[in-house]
Amino acid sequence: MGQETKVRTGARAVMEVLQAEGVELVFGYPGGAVLPLYHELAQTSIHHILVRQEQNAVHAASGYARTSGRTGVCFATSGPGATNLVTGIATAYMDSVPVVIFTGQVPTSMVGSDAFQETDITGITIPITKHNYLVKDVEELPRIVKEAFYIASTGRPGPVLVDIPKDVALAPCQAPIPEKVELRGYKPTYHGHPGQLRALARLLKESRRPLLFAGGGVIASGAEGYLQELAEKIQAPVATSLTGLGAFPEDTPLSLGMVGLHGKPCANHAVMECDLLVGLGVRFDDRVTGAIEKFAPRARIAHVDIDPAEIGKNVRVDLPLVGDISCVLKELLALVEPAEHPEWLERIKILRNNYPLTYGRGGEVRPQWVIERLGEMTRGRAIIATDVGQHQMWAALFYGYTEPRTFISSCGLGTMGYGLPAAIGAALARPDRQVWLITGDGSLQMSMAELGTAIEQGISLKVLLFNNQSLAMVRQLQHFYYEGRYTAIKFTGNPDFVRLAECYGATGLRIAKQEEVVPALARAMQEDGITLIECLISEEEMVYPMVLNGAALNEMLLPE
Amino acid sequence: MKRTLSVLVENRPGVLTRVAGLFSRRGYNIDSLAVGRTENPTISRMTIVVDGDEQIIEQVCKQLNKLIDVIKLSDITDDPHVGRELMLIKVNADPAVRGEIMQIVDIFRARIVDIARNSLIIEATGDADKIDALENSLRPFGIREVVRTGKIAMLRGAKTKGMEASGDGTGD
Numbered sequence: 001m002g003q004e005t006k007v008r009t010g011a012r013a014v015m016e017v018l019q020a021e022g023v024e025l026v027f028g029y030p031g032g033a034v035l036p037l038y039h040e041l042a043q044t045s046i047h048h049i050l051v052r053q054e055q056n057a058v059h060a061a062s063g064y065a066r067t068s069g070r071t072g073v074c075f076a077t078s079g080p081g082a083t084n085l086v087t088g089i090a091t092a093y094m095d096s097v098p099v100v101i102f103t104g105q106v107p108t109s110m111v112g113s114d115a116f117q118e119t120d121i122t123g124i125t126i127p128i129t130k131h132n133y134l135v136k137d138v139e140e141l142p143r144i145v146k147e148a149f150y151i152a153s154t155g156r157p158g159p160v161l162v163d164i165p166k167d168v169a170l171a172p173c174q175a176p177i178p179e180k181v182e183l184r185g186y187k188p189t190y191h192g193h194p195g196q197l198r199a200l201a202r203l204l205k206e207s208r209r210p211l212l213f214a215g216g217g218v219i220a221s222g223a224e225g226y227l228q229e230l231a232e233k234i235q236a237p238v239a240t241s242l243t244g245l246g247a248f249p250e251d252t253p254l255s256l257g258m259v260g261l262h263g264k265p266c267a268n269h270a271v272m273e274c275d276l277l278v279g280l281g282v283r284f285d286d287r288v289t290g291a292i293e294k295f296a297p298r299a300r301i302a303h304v305d306i307d308p309a310e311i312g313k314n315v316r317v318d319l320p321l322v323g324d325i326s327c328v329l330k331e332l333l334a335l336v337e338p339a340e341h342p343e344w345l346e347r348i349k350i351l352r353n354n355y356p357l358t359y360g361r362g363g364e365v366r367p368q369w370v371i372e373r374l375g376e377m378t379r380g381r382a383i384i385a386t387d388v389g390q391h392q393m394w395a396a397l398f399y400g401y402t403e404p405r406t407f408i409s410s411c412g413l414g415t416m417g418y419g420l421p422a423a424i425g426a427a428l429a430r431p432d433r434q435v436w437l438i439t440g441d442g443s444l445q446m447s448m449a450e451l452g453t454a455i456e457q458g459i460s461l462k463v464l465l466f467n468n469q470s471l472a473m474v475r476q477l478q479h480f481y482y483e484g485r486y487t488a489i490k491f492t493g494n495p496d497f498v499r500l501a502e503c504y505g506a507t508g509l510r511i512a513k514q515e516e517v518v519p520a521l522a523r524a525m526q527e528d529g530i531t532l533i534e535c536l537i538s539e540e541e542m543v544y545p546m547v548l549n550g551a552a553l554n555e556m557l558l559p560e
Numbered sequence: 561m562k563r564t565l566s567v568l569v570e571n572r573p574g575v576l577t578r579v580a581g582l583f584s585r586r587g588y589n590i591d592s593l594a595v596g597r598t599e600n601p602t603i604s605r606m607t608i609v610v611d612g613d614e615q616i617i618e619q620v621c622k623q624l625n626k627l628i629d630v631i632k633l634s635d636i637t638d639d640p641h642v643g644r645e646l647m648l649i650k651v652n653a654d655p656a657v658r659g660e661i662m663q664i665v666d667i668f669r670a671r672i673v674d675i676a677r678n679s680l681i682i683e684a685t686g687d688a689d690k691i692d693a694l695e696n697s698l699r700p701f702g703i704r705e706v707v708r709t710g711k712i713a714m715l716r717g718a719k720t721k722g723m724e725a726s727g728d729g730t731g732d
């Protein structure tokens with residue numbers, strides 16, 4: 001702290017921290033209260049991406065963060081700018097995505113007076129941020145911004161919001177950027193407890209039907225290599241959650257794919273038959289467990305997570321282990337002996353053969369088939385962003401992920417409209433990779449104004465739109481739970497999406513017949529810039545398997 | 561099951577909102593919450609009495625520990641501790657019954673701190689049982705108003721639940 005720092009404005013100090021943190025991109029939308037930050041941003045080499053709505057700034061930052069493993073950054077103004085962020089922040093929070101959000105605020109002297117464009121955004125976002133700050137003293141600003149990045153990206157990652165009143169941003173600031181972050185109330189546990197590690201190694205040794213269940217935590221901690229090593233060393237099959245897709249290559253024999261209400265049959269059966277279930281960076285969400293009292297009935301459950309509050313929250317846990325998945329798996333690998341489970345793997349093979357993933361009935365072009373072709377043509381190596389609906393589940397089930405950070409989707413909150421901005425963030429993070437958005441007509445219309453952003457950024461992005469002129473996932477719920485009384489699910493005023501793409505200067509293609517699928521996908525793969533493929537499908541398609549409310553995971557409805 | 565949690569938090573605006581919001585948001589039952597500065601002006605202590613089964617209490621503690629502003633959390637229910645609450649109680653007291661009330665006040669080692677023509681304010685400290693008993697004894701005279709602080713607590717003996725006791729934020 002001894003060294004001298006020249007006096008600069010608070011806003012300038014914020015930029016210094018951003019640069020020190022290596023921030024390259026900021027997603028945002030300006031307005032009066034945040035102009036001091038924009039004024040200084042313009043002086044830096046940081047690239048700003050002007051979105052069309054603030055919610056999408058957070059989604060784009062989240063897509064960027066998930067794809068790159070770095071922290072996403074957003075700017076928004078006070079009042080309506082800040083409240084527009086809320087869904088984006090909640091989405092990032094539910095999926096533990098590191099994002100730092102800066103909002104402008106009315107001047108300190110007016111805070112609390114219902115001033116023009118004032119909202120209590122720190123109050124509003126307490127339940128949906130990992131932490132947040134209202135900065136009242138400019139001398140605290142460098143420390144706070146540094147802390148915000150630290151908190152967002154360490155431990156269990158999550159969004160952190162920093163609300164900066166306009167006068168604070170403009171005030172002279174002397175405080176240097178601290179070299180280290182000292183937070184006496186925040187000390188994540190990374191290394192596994194040695195006793196618990198030994199206990200887990202023992203459970204694995206005793207187990208005859210072990211199942212590794214990998215979630216988003218595996219990807220967040222970069223543990224995919226250790227996971228693969230462990231699975232092969234002890235010959236244990238691996239299932240994943242929705243967020244865990246890509247944590248384990250699906251084109252390998254030990255992979256079972258996704259577990260859950262729309263999980264793969266073989267993965268769901270394996271959960272019900274295993275004698276040891278090792279949850280790695282998962283939350284045991286209700287969409288994963290089905291009826292909780294019937295979940296994994298024969299299994300002892302070990303749960304490894306960096307967030308102690310997740311352990312024992314939803315399912316009974318026989319062996320809790322707090323720690324970073326990478327650290328824990330590395331430590332565990334030193335303790336476990338190679339093992340084989342021929343009978344169990346034989347049983348898995350039988351399950352896989354007896355319960356293949358099938359489509360059921362549908363229209364002329366089958367969305368599942370289209371996604372399988374896409375998986376083949378991109379060899380499971382593209383980055384797939386999705387929206388929320390039936391198409392999201394098909395994208396999860398039929399693509400075949402082989403690498404972490406390639407499935408970018410709103411899993412925990414299920415936010416329609418996430419896909420396009422997240423895909424933009426992903427494309428900016430990985431210009432070297434093919435990025436596809438798999439979306440639906442309902443979801444795309446929640447954020448399609450961002451096509452303008454995509455065009456402006458000159459990115460390359462392929463949009464595969466499954467148009468069923470309806471909210472077909474809701475239709476499916478009404479089919480199963482509401483006597484097929486279809487209400488409020490039909491769109492009769494959808495635009496011509498091909499022409500919509502064209503009027504943005506993008507390429508538009510339409511698929512109405514099966515034989516058009518492969519040529520259209522191939523053409524999109526060759527195009528630079530934005531290509532939108534509208535694929536016309538039947539609204540009567542269903543997502544299978546489906547576990548109905550109250551049923552166990554192995555009581556799946558499958559297509560006839 | 562009632563548990564007494566002693567929680568050290570950053571002495572910053574908004575911390576109480578974060579803690580109280582957590583309880584209501586997650587549906588936990590707060591019995592009482594008392595907060596004040598500690599010997600270190602940057603740290604406050606909250607004494608929280610919470611009601612719930614073992615699983616709920618465990619979640620309460622883990623969720624509280626997740627708050628960045630929570631420095632240290634201890635469940636002191638089973639440790640020998642002094643627990644105290646302060647109550648102010650205003651009772652009807654016309655001259656005919658004053659003597660009787662003063663006797664009750666003496667028995668509970670409480671104090672009369674204000675006298676009006678037809679009422680008294682009594683101040684009492686003690687554990688929750690004693691405070692409840694005093695309130696019940698005064699009920700027949702007609703209680704006009706009760707103000708209670710909620711419990712504060714301190715470990716007996718030389719042991720402390722301060723920062724130096726452990727220094728990490730993970731509770732014990």
Ligand SMILES: Cc1ncc(C[n+]2csc(CCOP(=O)(O)OP(=O)(O)O)c2C)c(N)n1
Pocket residue numbers: 387388389390391392414415416417439440441442443444466468470471472473474
């Ligand atoms: C913001 C938001 N509003 C409502 C929902 C509820 N919902 C879930 S899926 C869905 C339908 C999605 O329609 P579309 O994007 O066309 O996908 P489809 O199911 O037709 O493939 C709706 C309305 C949601 N998930 N998110």
Ligand SMILES: [Mg+2]
Pocket residue numbers: 389440441442466467468469470471472
């Ligand atoms: Mg649709």
